[in-house]
Amino acid sequence: MRNIVVFIDQPGSALGKAGKELLTFARGLGAPVAAVAGELSEAVRAELGEYGVAQVLNSNQAELFEYSIVPKAEFLAVAAQRVDAQLVLTGNSAEHKEIAARLAVLLDAGVISDAVGVVADADAGIQVEKLVLAGSYTVSASVRSAIGIVALKANGVEPEAAGSSSAAAVETVEVPFSELALRARIASRQARPASGRPELSEARIVVAGGRGVDGDFGPVEELADLLGAAVGASRAATDAGWIDHSAQVGQTGKTVSPQLYISVGISGAIQQKAGMQTSKFIVAVNQDAESPVFEIADLGIVGDLFTVLPQAIEEIKRRRA
Amino acid sequence: MTIVVLVKYVPDAQFDRHLDGARHTIDRAESILSELDEYPLEAALQLAEARGGASAGNRIIAVTMGPESASAAVKKALQIGAYEGVHLSDPALAGSDVAGTSKALAALIDSLGPVDLVLTGMASTDGETSLVPAQLAARLGFGQATFAAALELDGDLAVVRRDGDAFSEVIEVQLPAVISVTDQINDPRYPNFKGIMAAKKRKIEVLTLAGIGLDPATVGASGAQAVVARSQPVPARGAGVLITDSGDAGIALVDFLADQKLL
Numbered sequence: 266m267r268n269i270v271v272f273i274d275q276p277g278s279a280l281g282k283a284g285k286e287l288l289t290f291a292r293g294l295g296a297p298v299a300a301v302a303g304e305l306s307e308a309v310r311a312e313l314g315e316y317g318v319a320q321v322l323n324s325n326q327a328e329l330f331e332y333s334i335v336p337k338a339e340f341l342a343v344a345a346q347r348v349d350a351q352l353v354l355t356g357n358s359a360e361h362k363e364i365a366a367r368l369a370v371l372l373d374a375g376v377i378s379d380a381v382g383v384v385a386d387a388d389a390g391i392q393v394e395k396l397v398l399a400g401s402y403t404v405s406a407s408v409r410s411a412i413g414i415v416a417l418k419a420n421g422v423e424p425e426a427a428g429s430s431s432a433a434a435v436e437t438v439e440v441p442f443s444e445l446a447l448r449a450r451i452a453s454r455q456a457r458p459a460s461g462r463p464e465l466s467e468a469r470i471v472v473a474g475g476r477g478v479d480g481d482f483g484p485v486e487e488l489a490d491l492l493g494a495a496v497g498a499s500r501a502a503t504d505a506g507w508i509d510h511s512a513q514v515g516q517t518g519k520t521v522s523p524q525l526y527i528s529v530g531i532s533g534a535i536q537q538k539a540g541m542q543t544s545k546f547i548v549a550v551n552q553d554a555e556s557p558v559f560e561i562a563d564l565g566i567v568g569d570l571f572t573v574l575p576q577a578i579e580e581i582k583r584r585r586a
Numbered sequence: 587m588t589i590v591v592l593v594k595y596v597p598d599a600q601f602d603r604h605l606d607g608a609r610h611t612i613d614r615a616e617s618i619l620s621e622l623d624e625y626p627l628e629a630a631l632q633l634a635e636a637r638g639g640a641s642a643g644n645r646i647i648a649v650t651m652g653p654e655s656a657s658a659a660v661k662k663a664l665q666i667g668a669y670e671g672v673h674l675s676d677p678a679l680a681g682s683d684v685a686g687t688s689k690a691l692a693a694l695i696d697s698l699g700p701v702d703l704v705l706t707g708m709a710s711t712d713g714e715t716s717l718v719p720a721q722l723a724a725r726l727g728f729g730q731a732t733f734a735a736a737l738e739l740d741g742d743l744a745v746v747r748r749d750g751d752a753f754s755e756v757i758e759v760q761l762p763a764v765i766s767v768t769d770q771i772n773d774p775r776y777p778n779f780k781g782i783m784a785a786k787k788r789k790i791e792v793l794t795l796a797g798i799g800l801d802p803a804t805v806g807a808s809g810a811q812a813v814v815a816r817s818q819p820v821p822a823r824g825a826g827v828l829i830t831d832s833g834d835a836g837i838a839l840v841d842f843l844a845d846q847k848l849l
Contacts, residue, residue, distance in 0.1 A: 568831025576836025
């Protein structure tokens, strides 16, 4: 059975949804081996066992967190070689994609990012599915190298425990970091204010506001909180300073594929569409009936968001009462 | 100082973009300079100008690789203000993956003599992987700092602010370095008449793989480590129901959510 190394980055006190998704994928392809950077708590070790991990490679060396990206790639390279892995899976955040890229150079391997699925094909080996050109094409790709590196997007699979759990054996790894790994020092690190909402690229529902909210994200945020959704924004709204840049959905922001995307006061320029058109359902509210967003909306509402949203909010509260 | 800015000629996202059915490569008709490459170019211009510009010996070299038409990206960069332009053009580059692209760019940059800084956009707007800057830094043996929302130089130290979802970090990286920048870092300038006239006098140096000493077998389709076996257009999304609010559209919205079991 092939070994699949799954990168678990600083799990803290519990395994996150992203890590559980990666392990669920890995189990379908071979034997998952967790490479954990950072402290490994007993609780996380137990969770790894529940997700089918029999072997954990762990490093808590300070360099992993004092320097940017490369030390984590070198740790993964050591882990992959230790277990003779055929595949390494990472998340698809900006940081994790770059770790995947550097790891690929270290292992002289092919790297595929933004993957939405991975399947093991008896003839063709490991096939990776991804969407390209802003979701307008699906491609199936594979690597020619002995080991493949794949960065997987969130929401590609429903996390599922293995059924039978066993205690994972933990082995501590000491990485001999290179001089190159210590070139970019993290001089300071500041936590950004937590919104309490789900992370935009992982959320099941996204409510996004644009120029039409005219500086008032109140109704967008209220609807989002009722639905347990993340709040997104168009570039016009972030450039205007109405909301933090990290909320931006689109070609120069984040790409999201939630179950439901509610677009509010956004005309739907091509760059914005590129970030959200792979959502399962799209609902759009806009005053201008000619808005391009209506060309792709499952439900389009031509109307004033400041009357439509409050009415929807009241109706949801009424039905839940 | 010598700053290399990577520029890419990409299909204009305002039009429908296509993959070539047989080779799964991007059809490059109706292409433009990638919008995200204007930000590193502006950053380079500001850094060089603060140090006396071209007359003080600073160099800003706009570099691209790709087919003959890709020269247009370098030309545009020269019009905006880059001091020099280099185009790596070789039929063997066709079909390069991330590994091949970063190998070719590393060999090209090595051939330019000492370079202090390589600036790139946060992603190309065609491949959209953001993987090339990291691999390029690895192959050049340079430091790396990516997604810079702010960049300052302090002697031979680059100080970069990077805003992630959970954290904002300040990264200090020794030069030489590869730094990618986001669209938050500056407001790019437009080419003006003076720049357009000056660009006409500047020659774009065209290099081949032989010219930079790189074996063609290591790049392009023959050297690719990641290959696409199949590609398929996703059926276009159609419009669904469009209603005009006559006083109960908010209820209709909730009905829709209930029908899709999203409440």
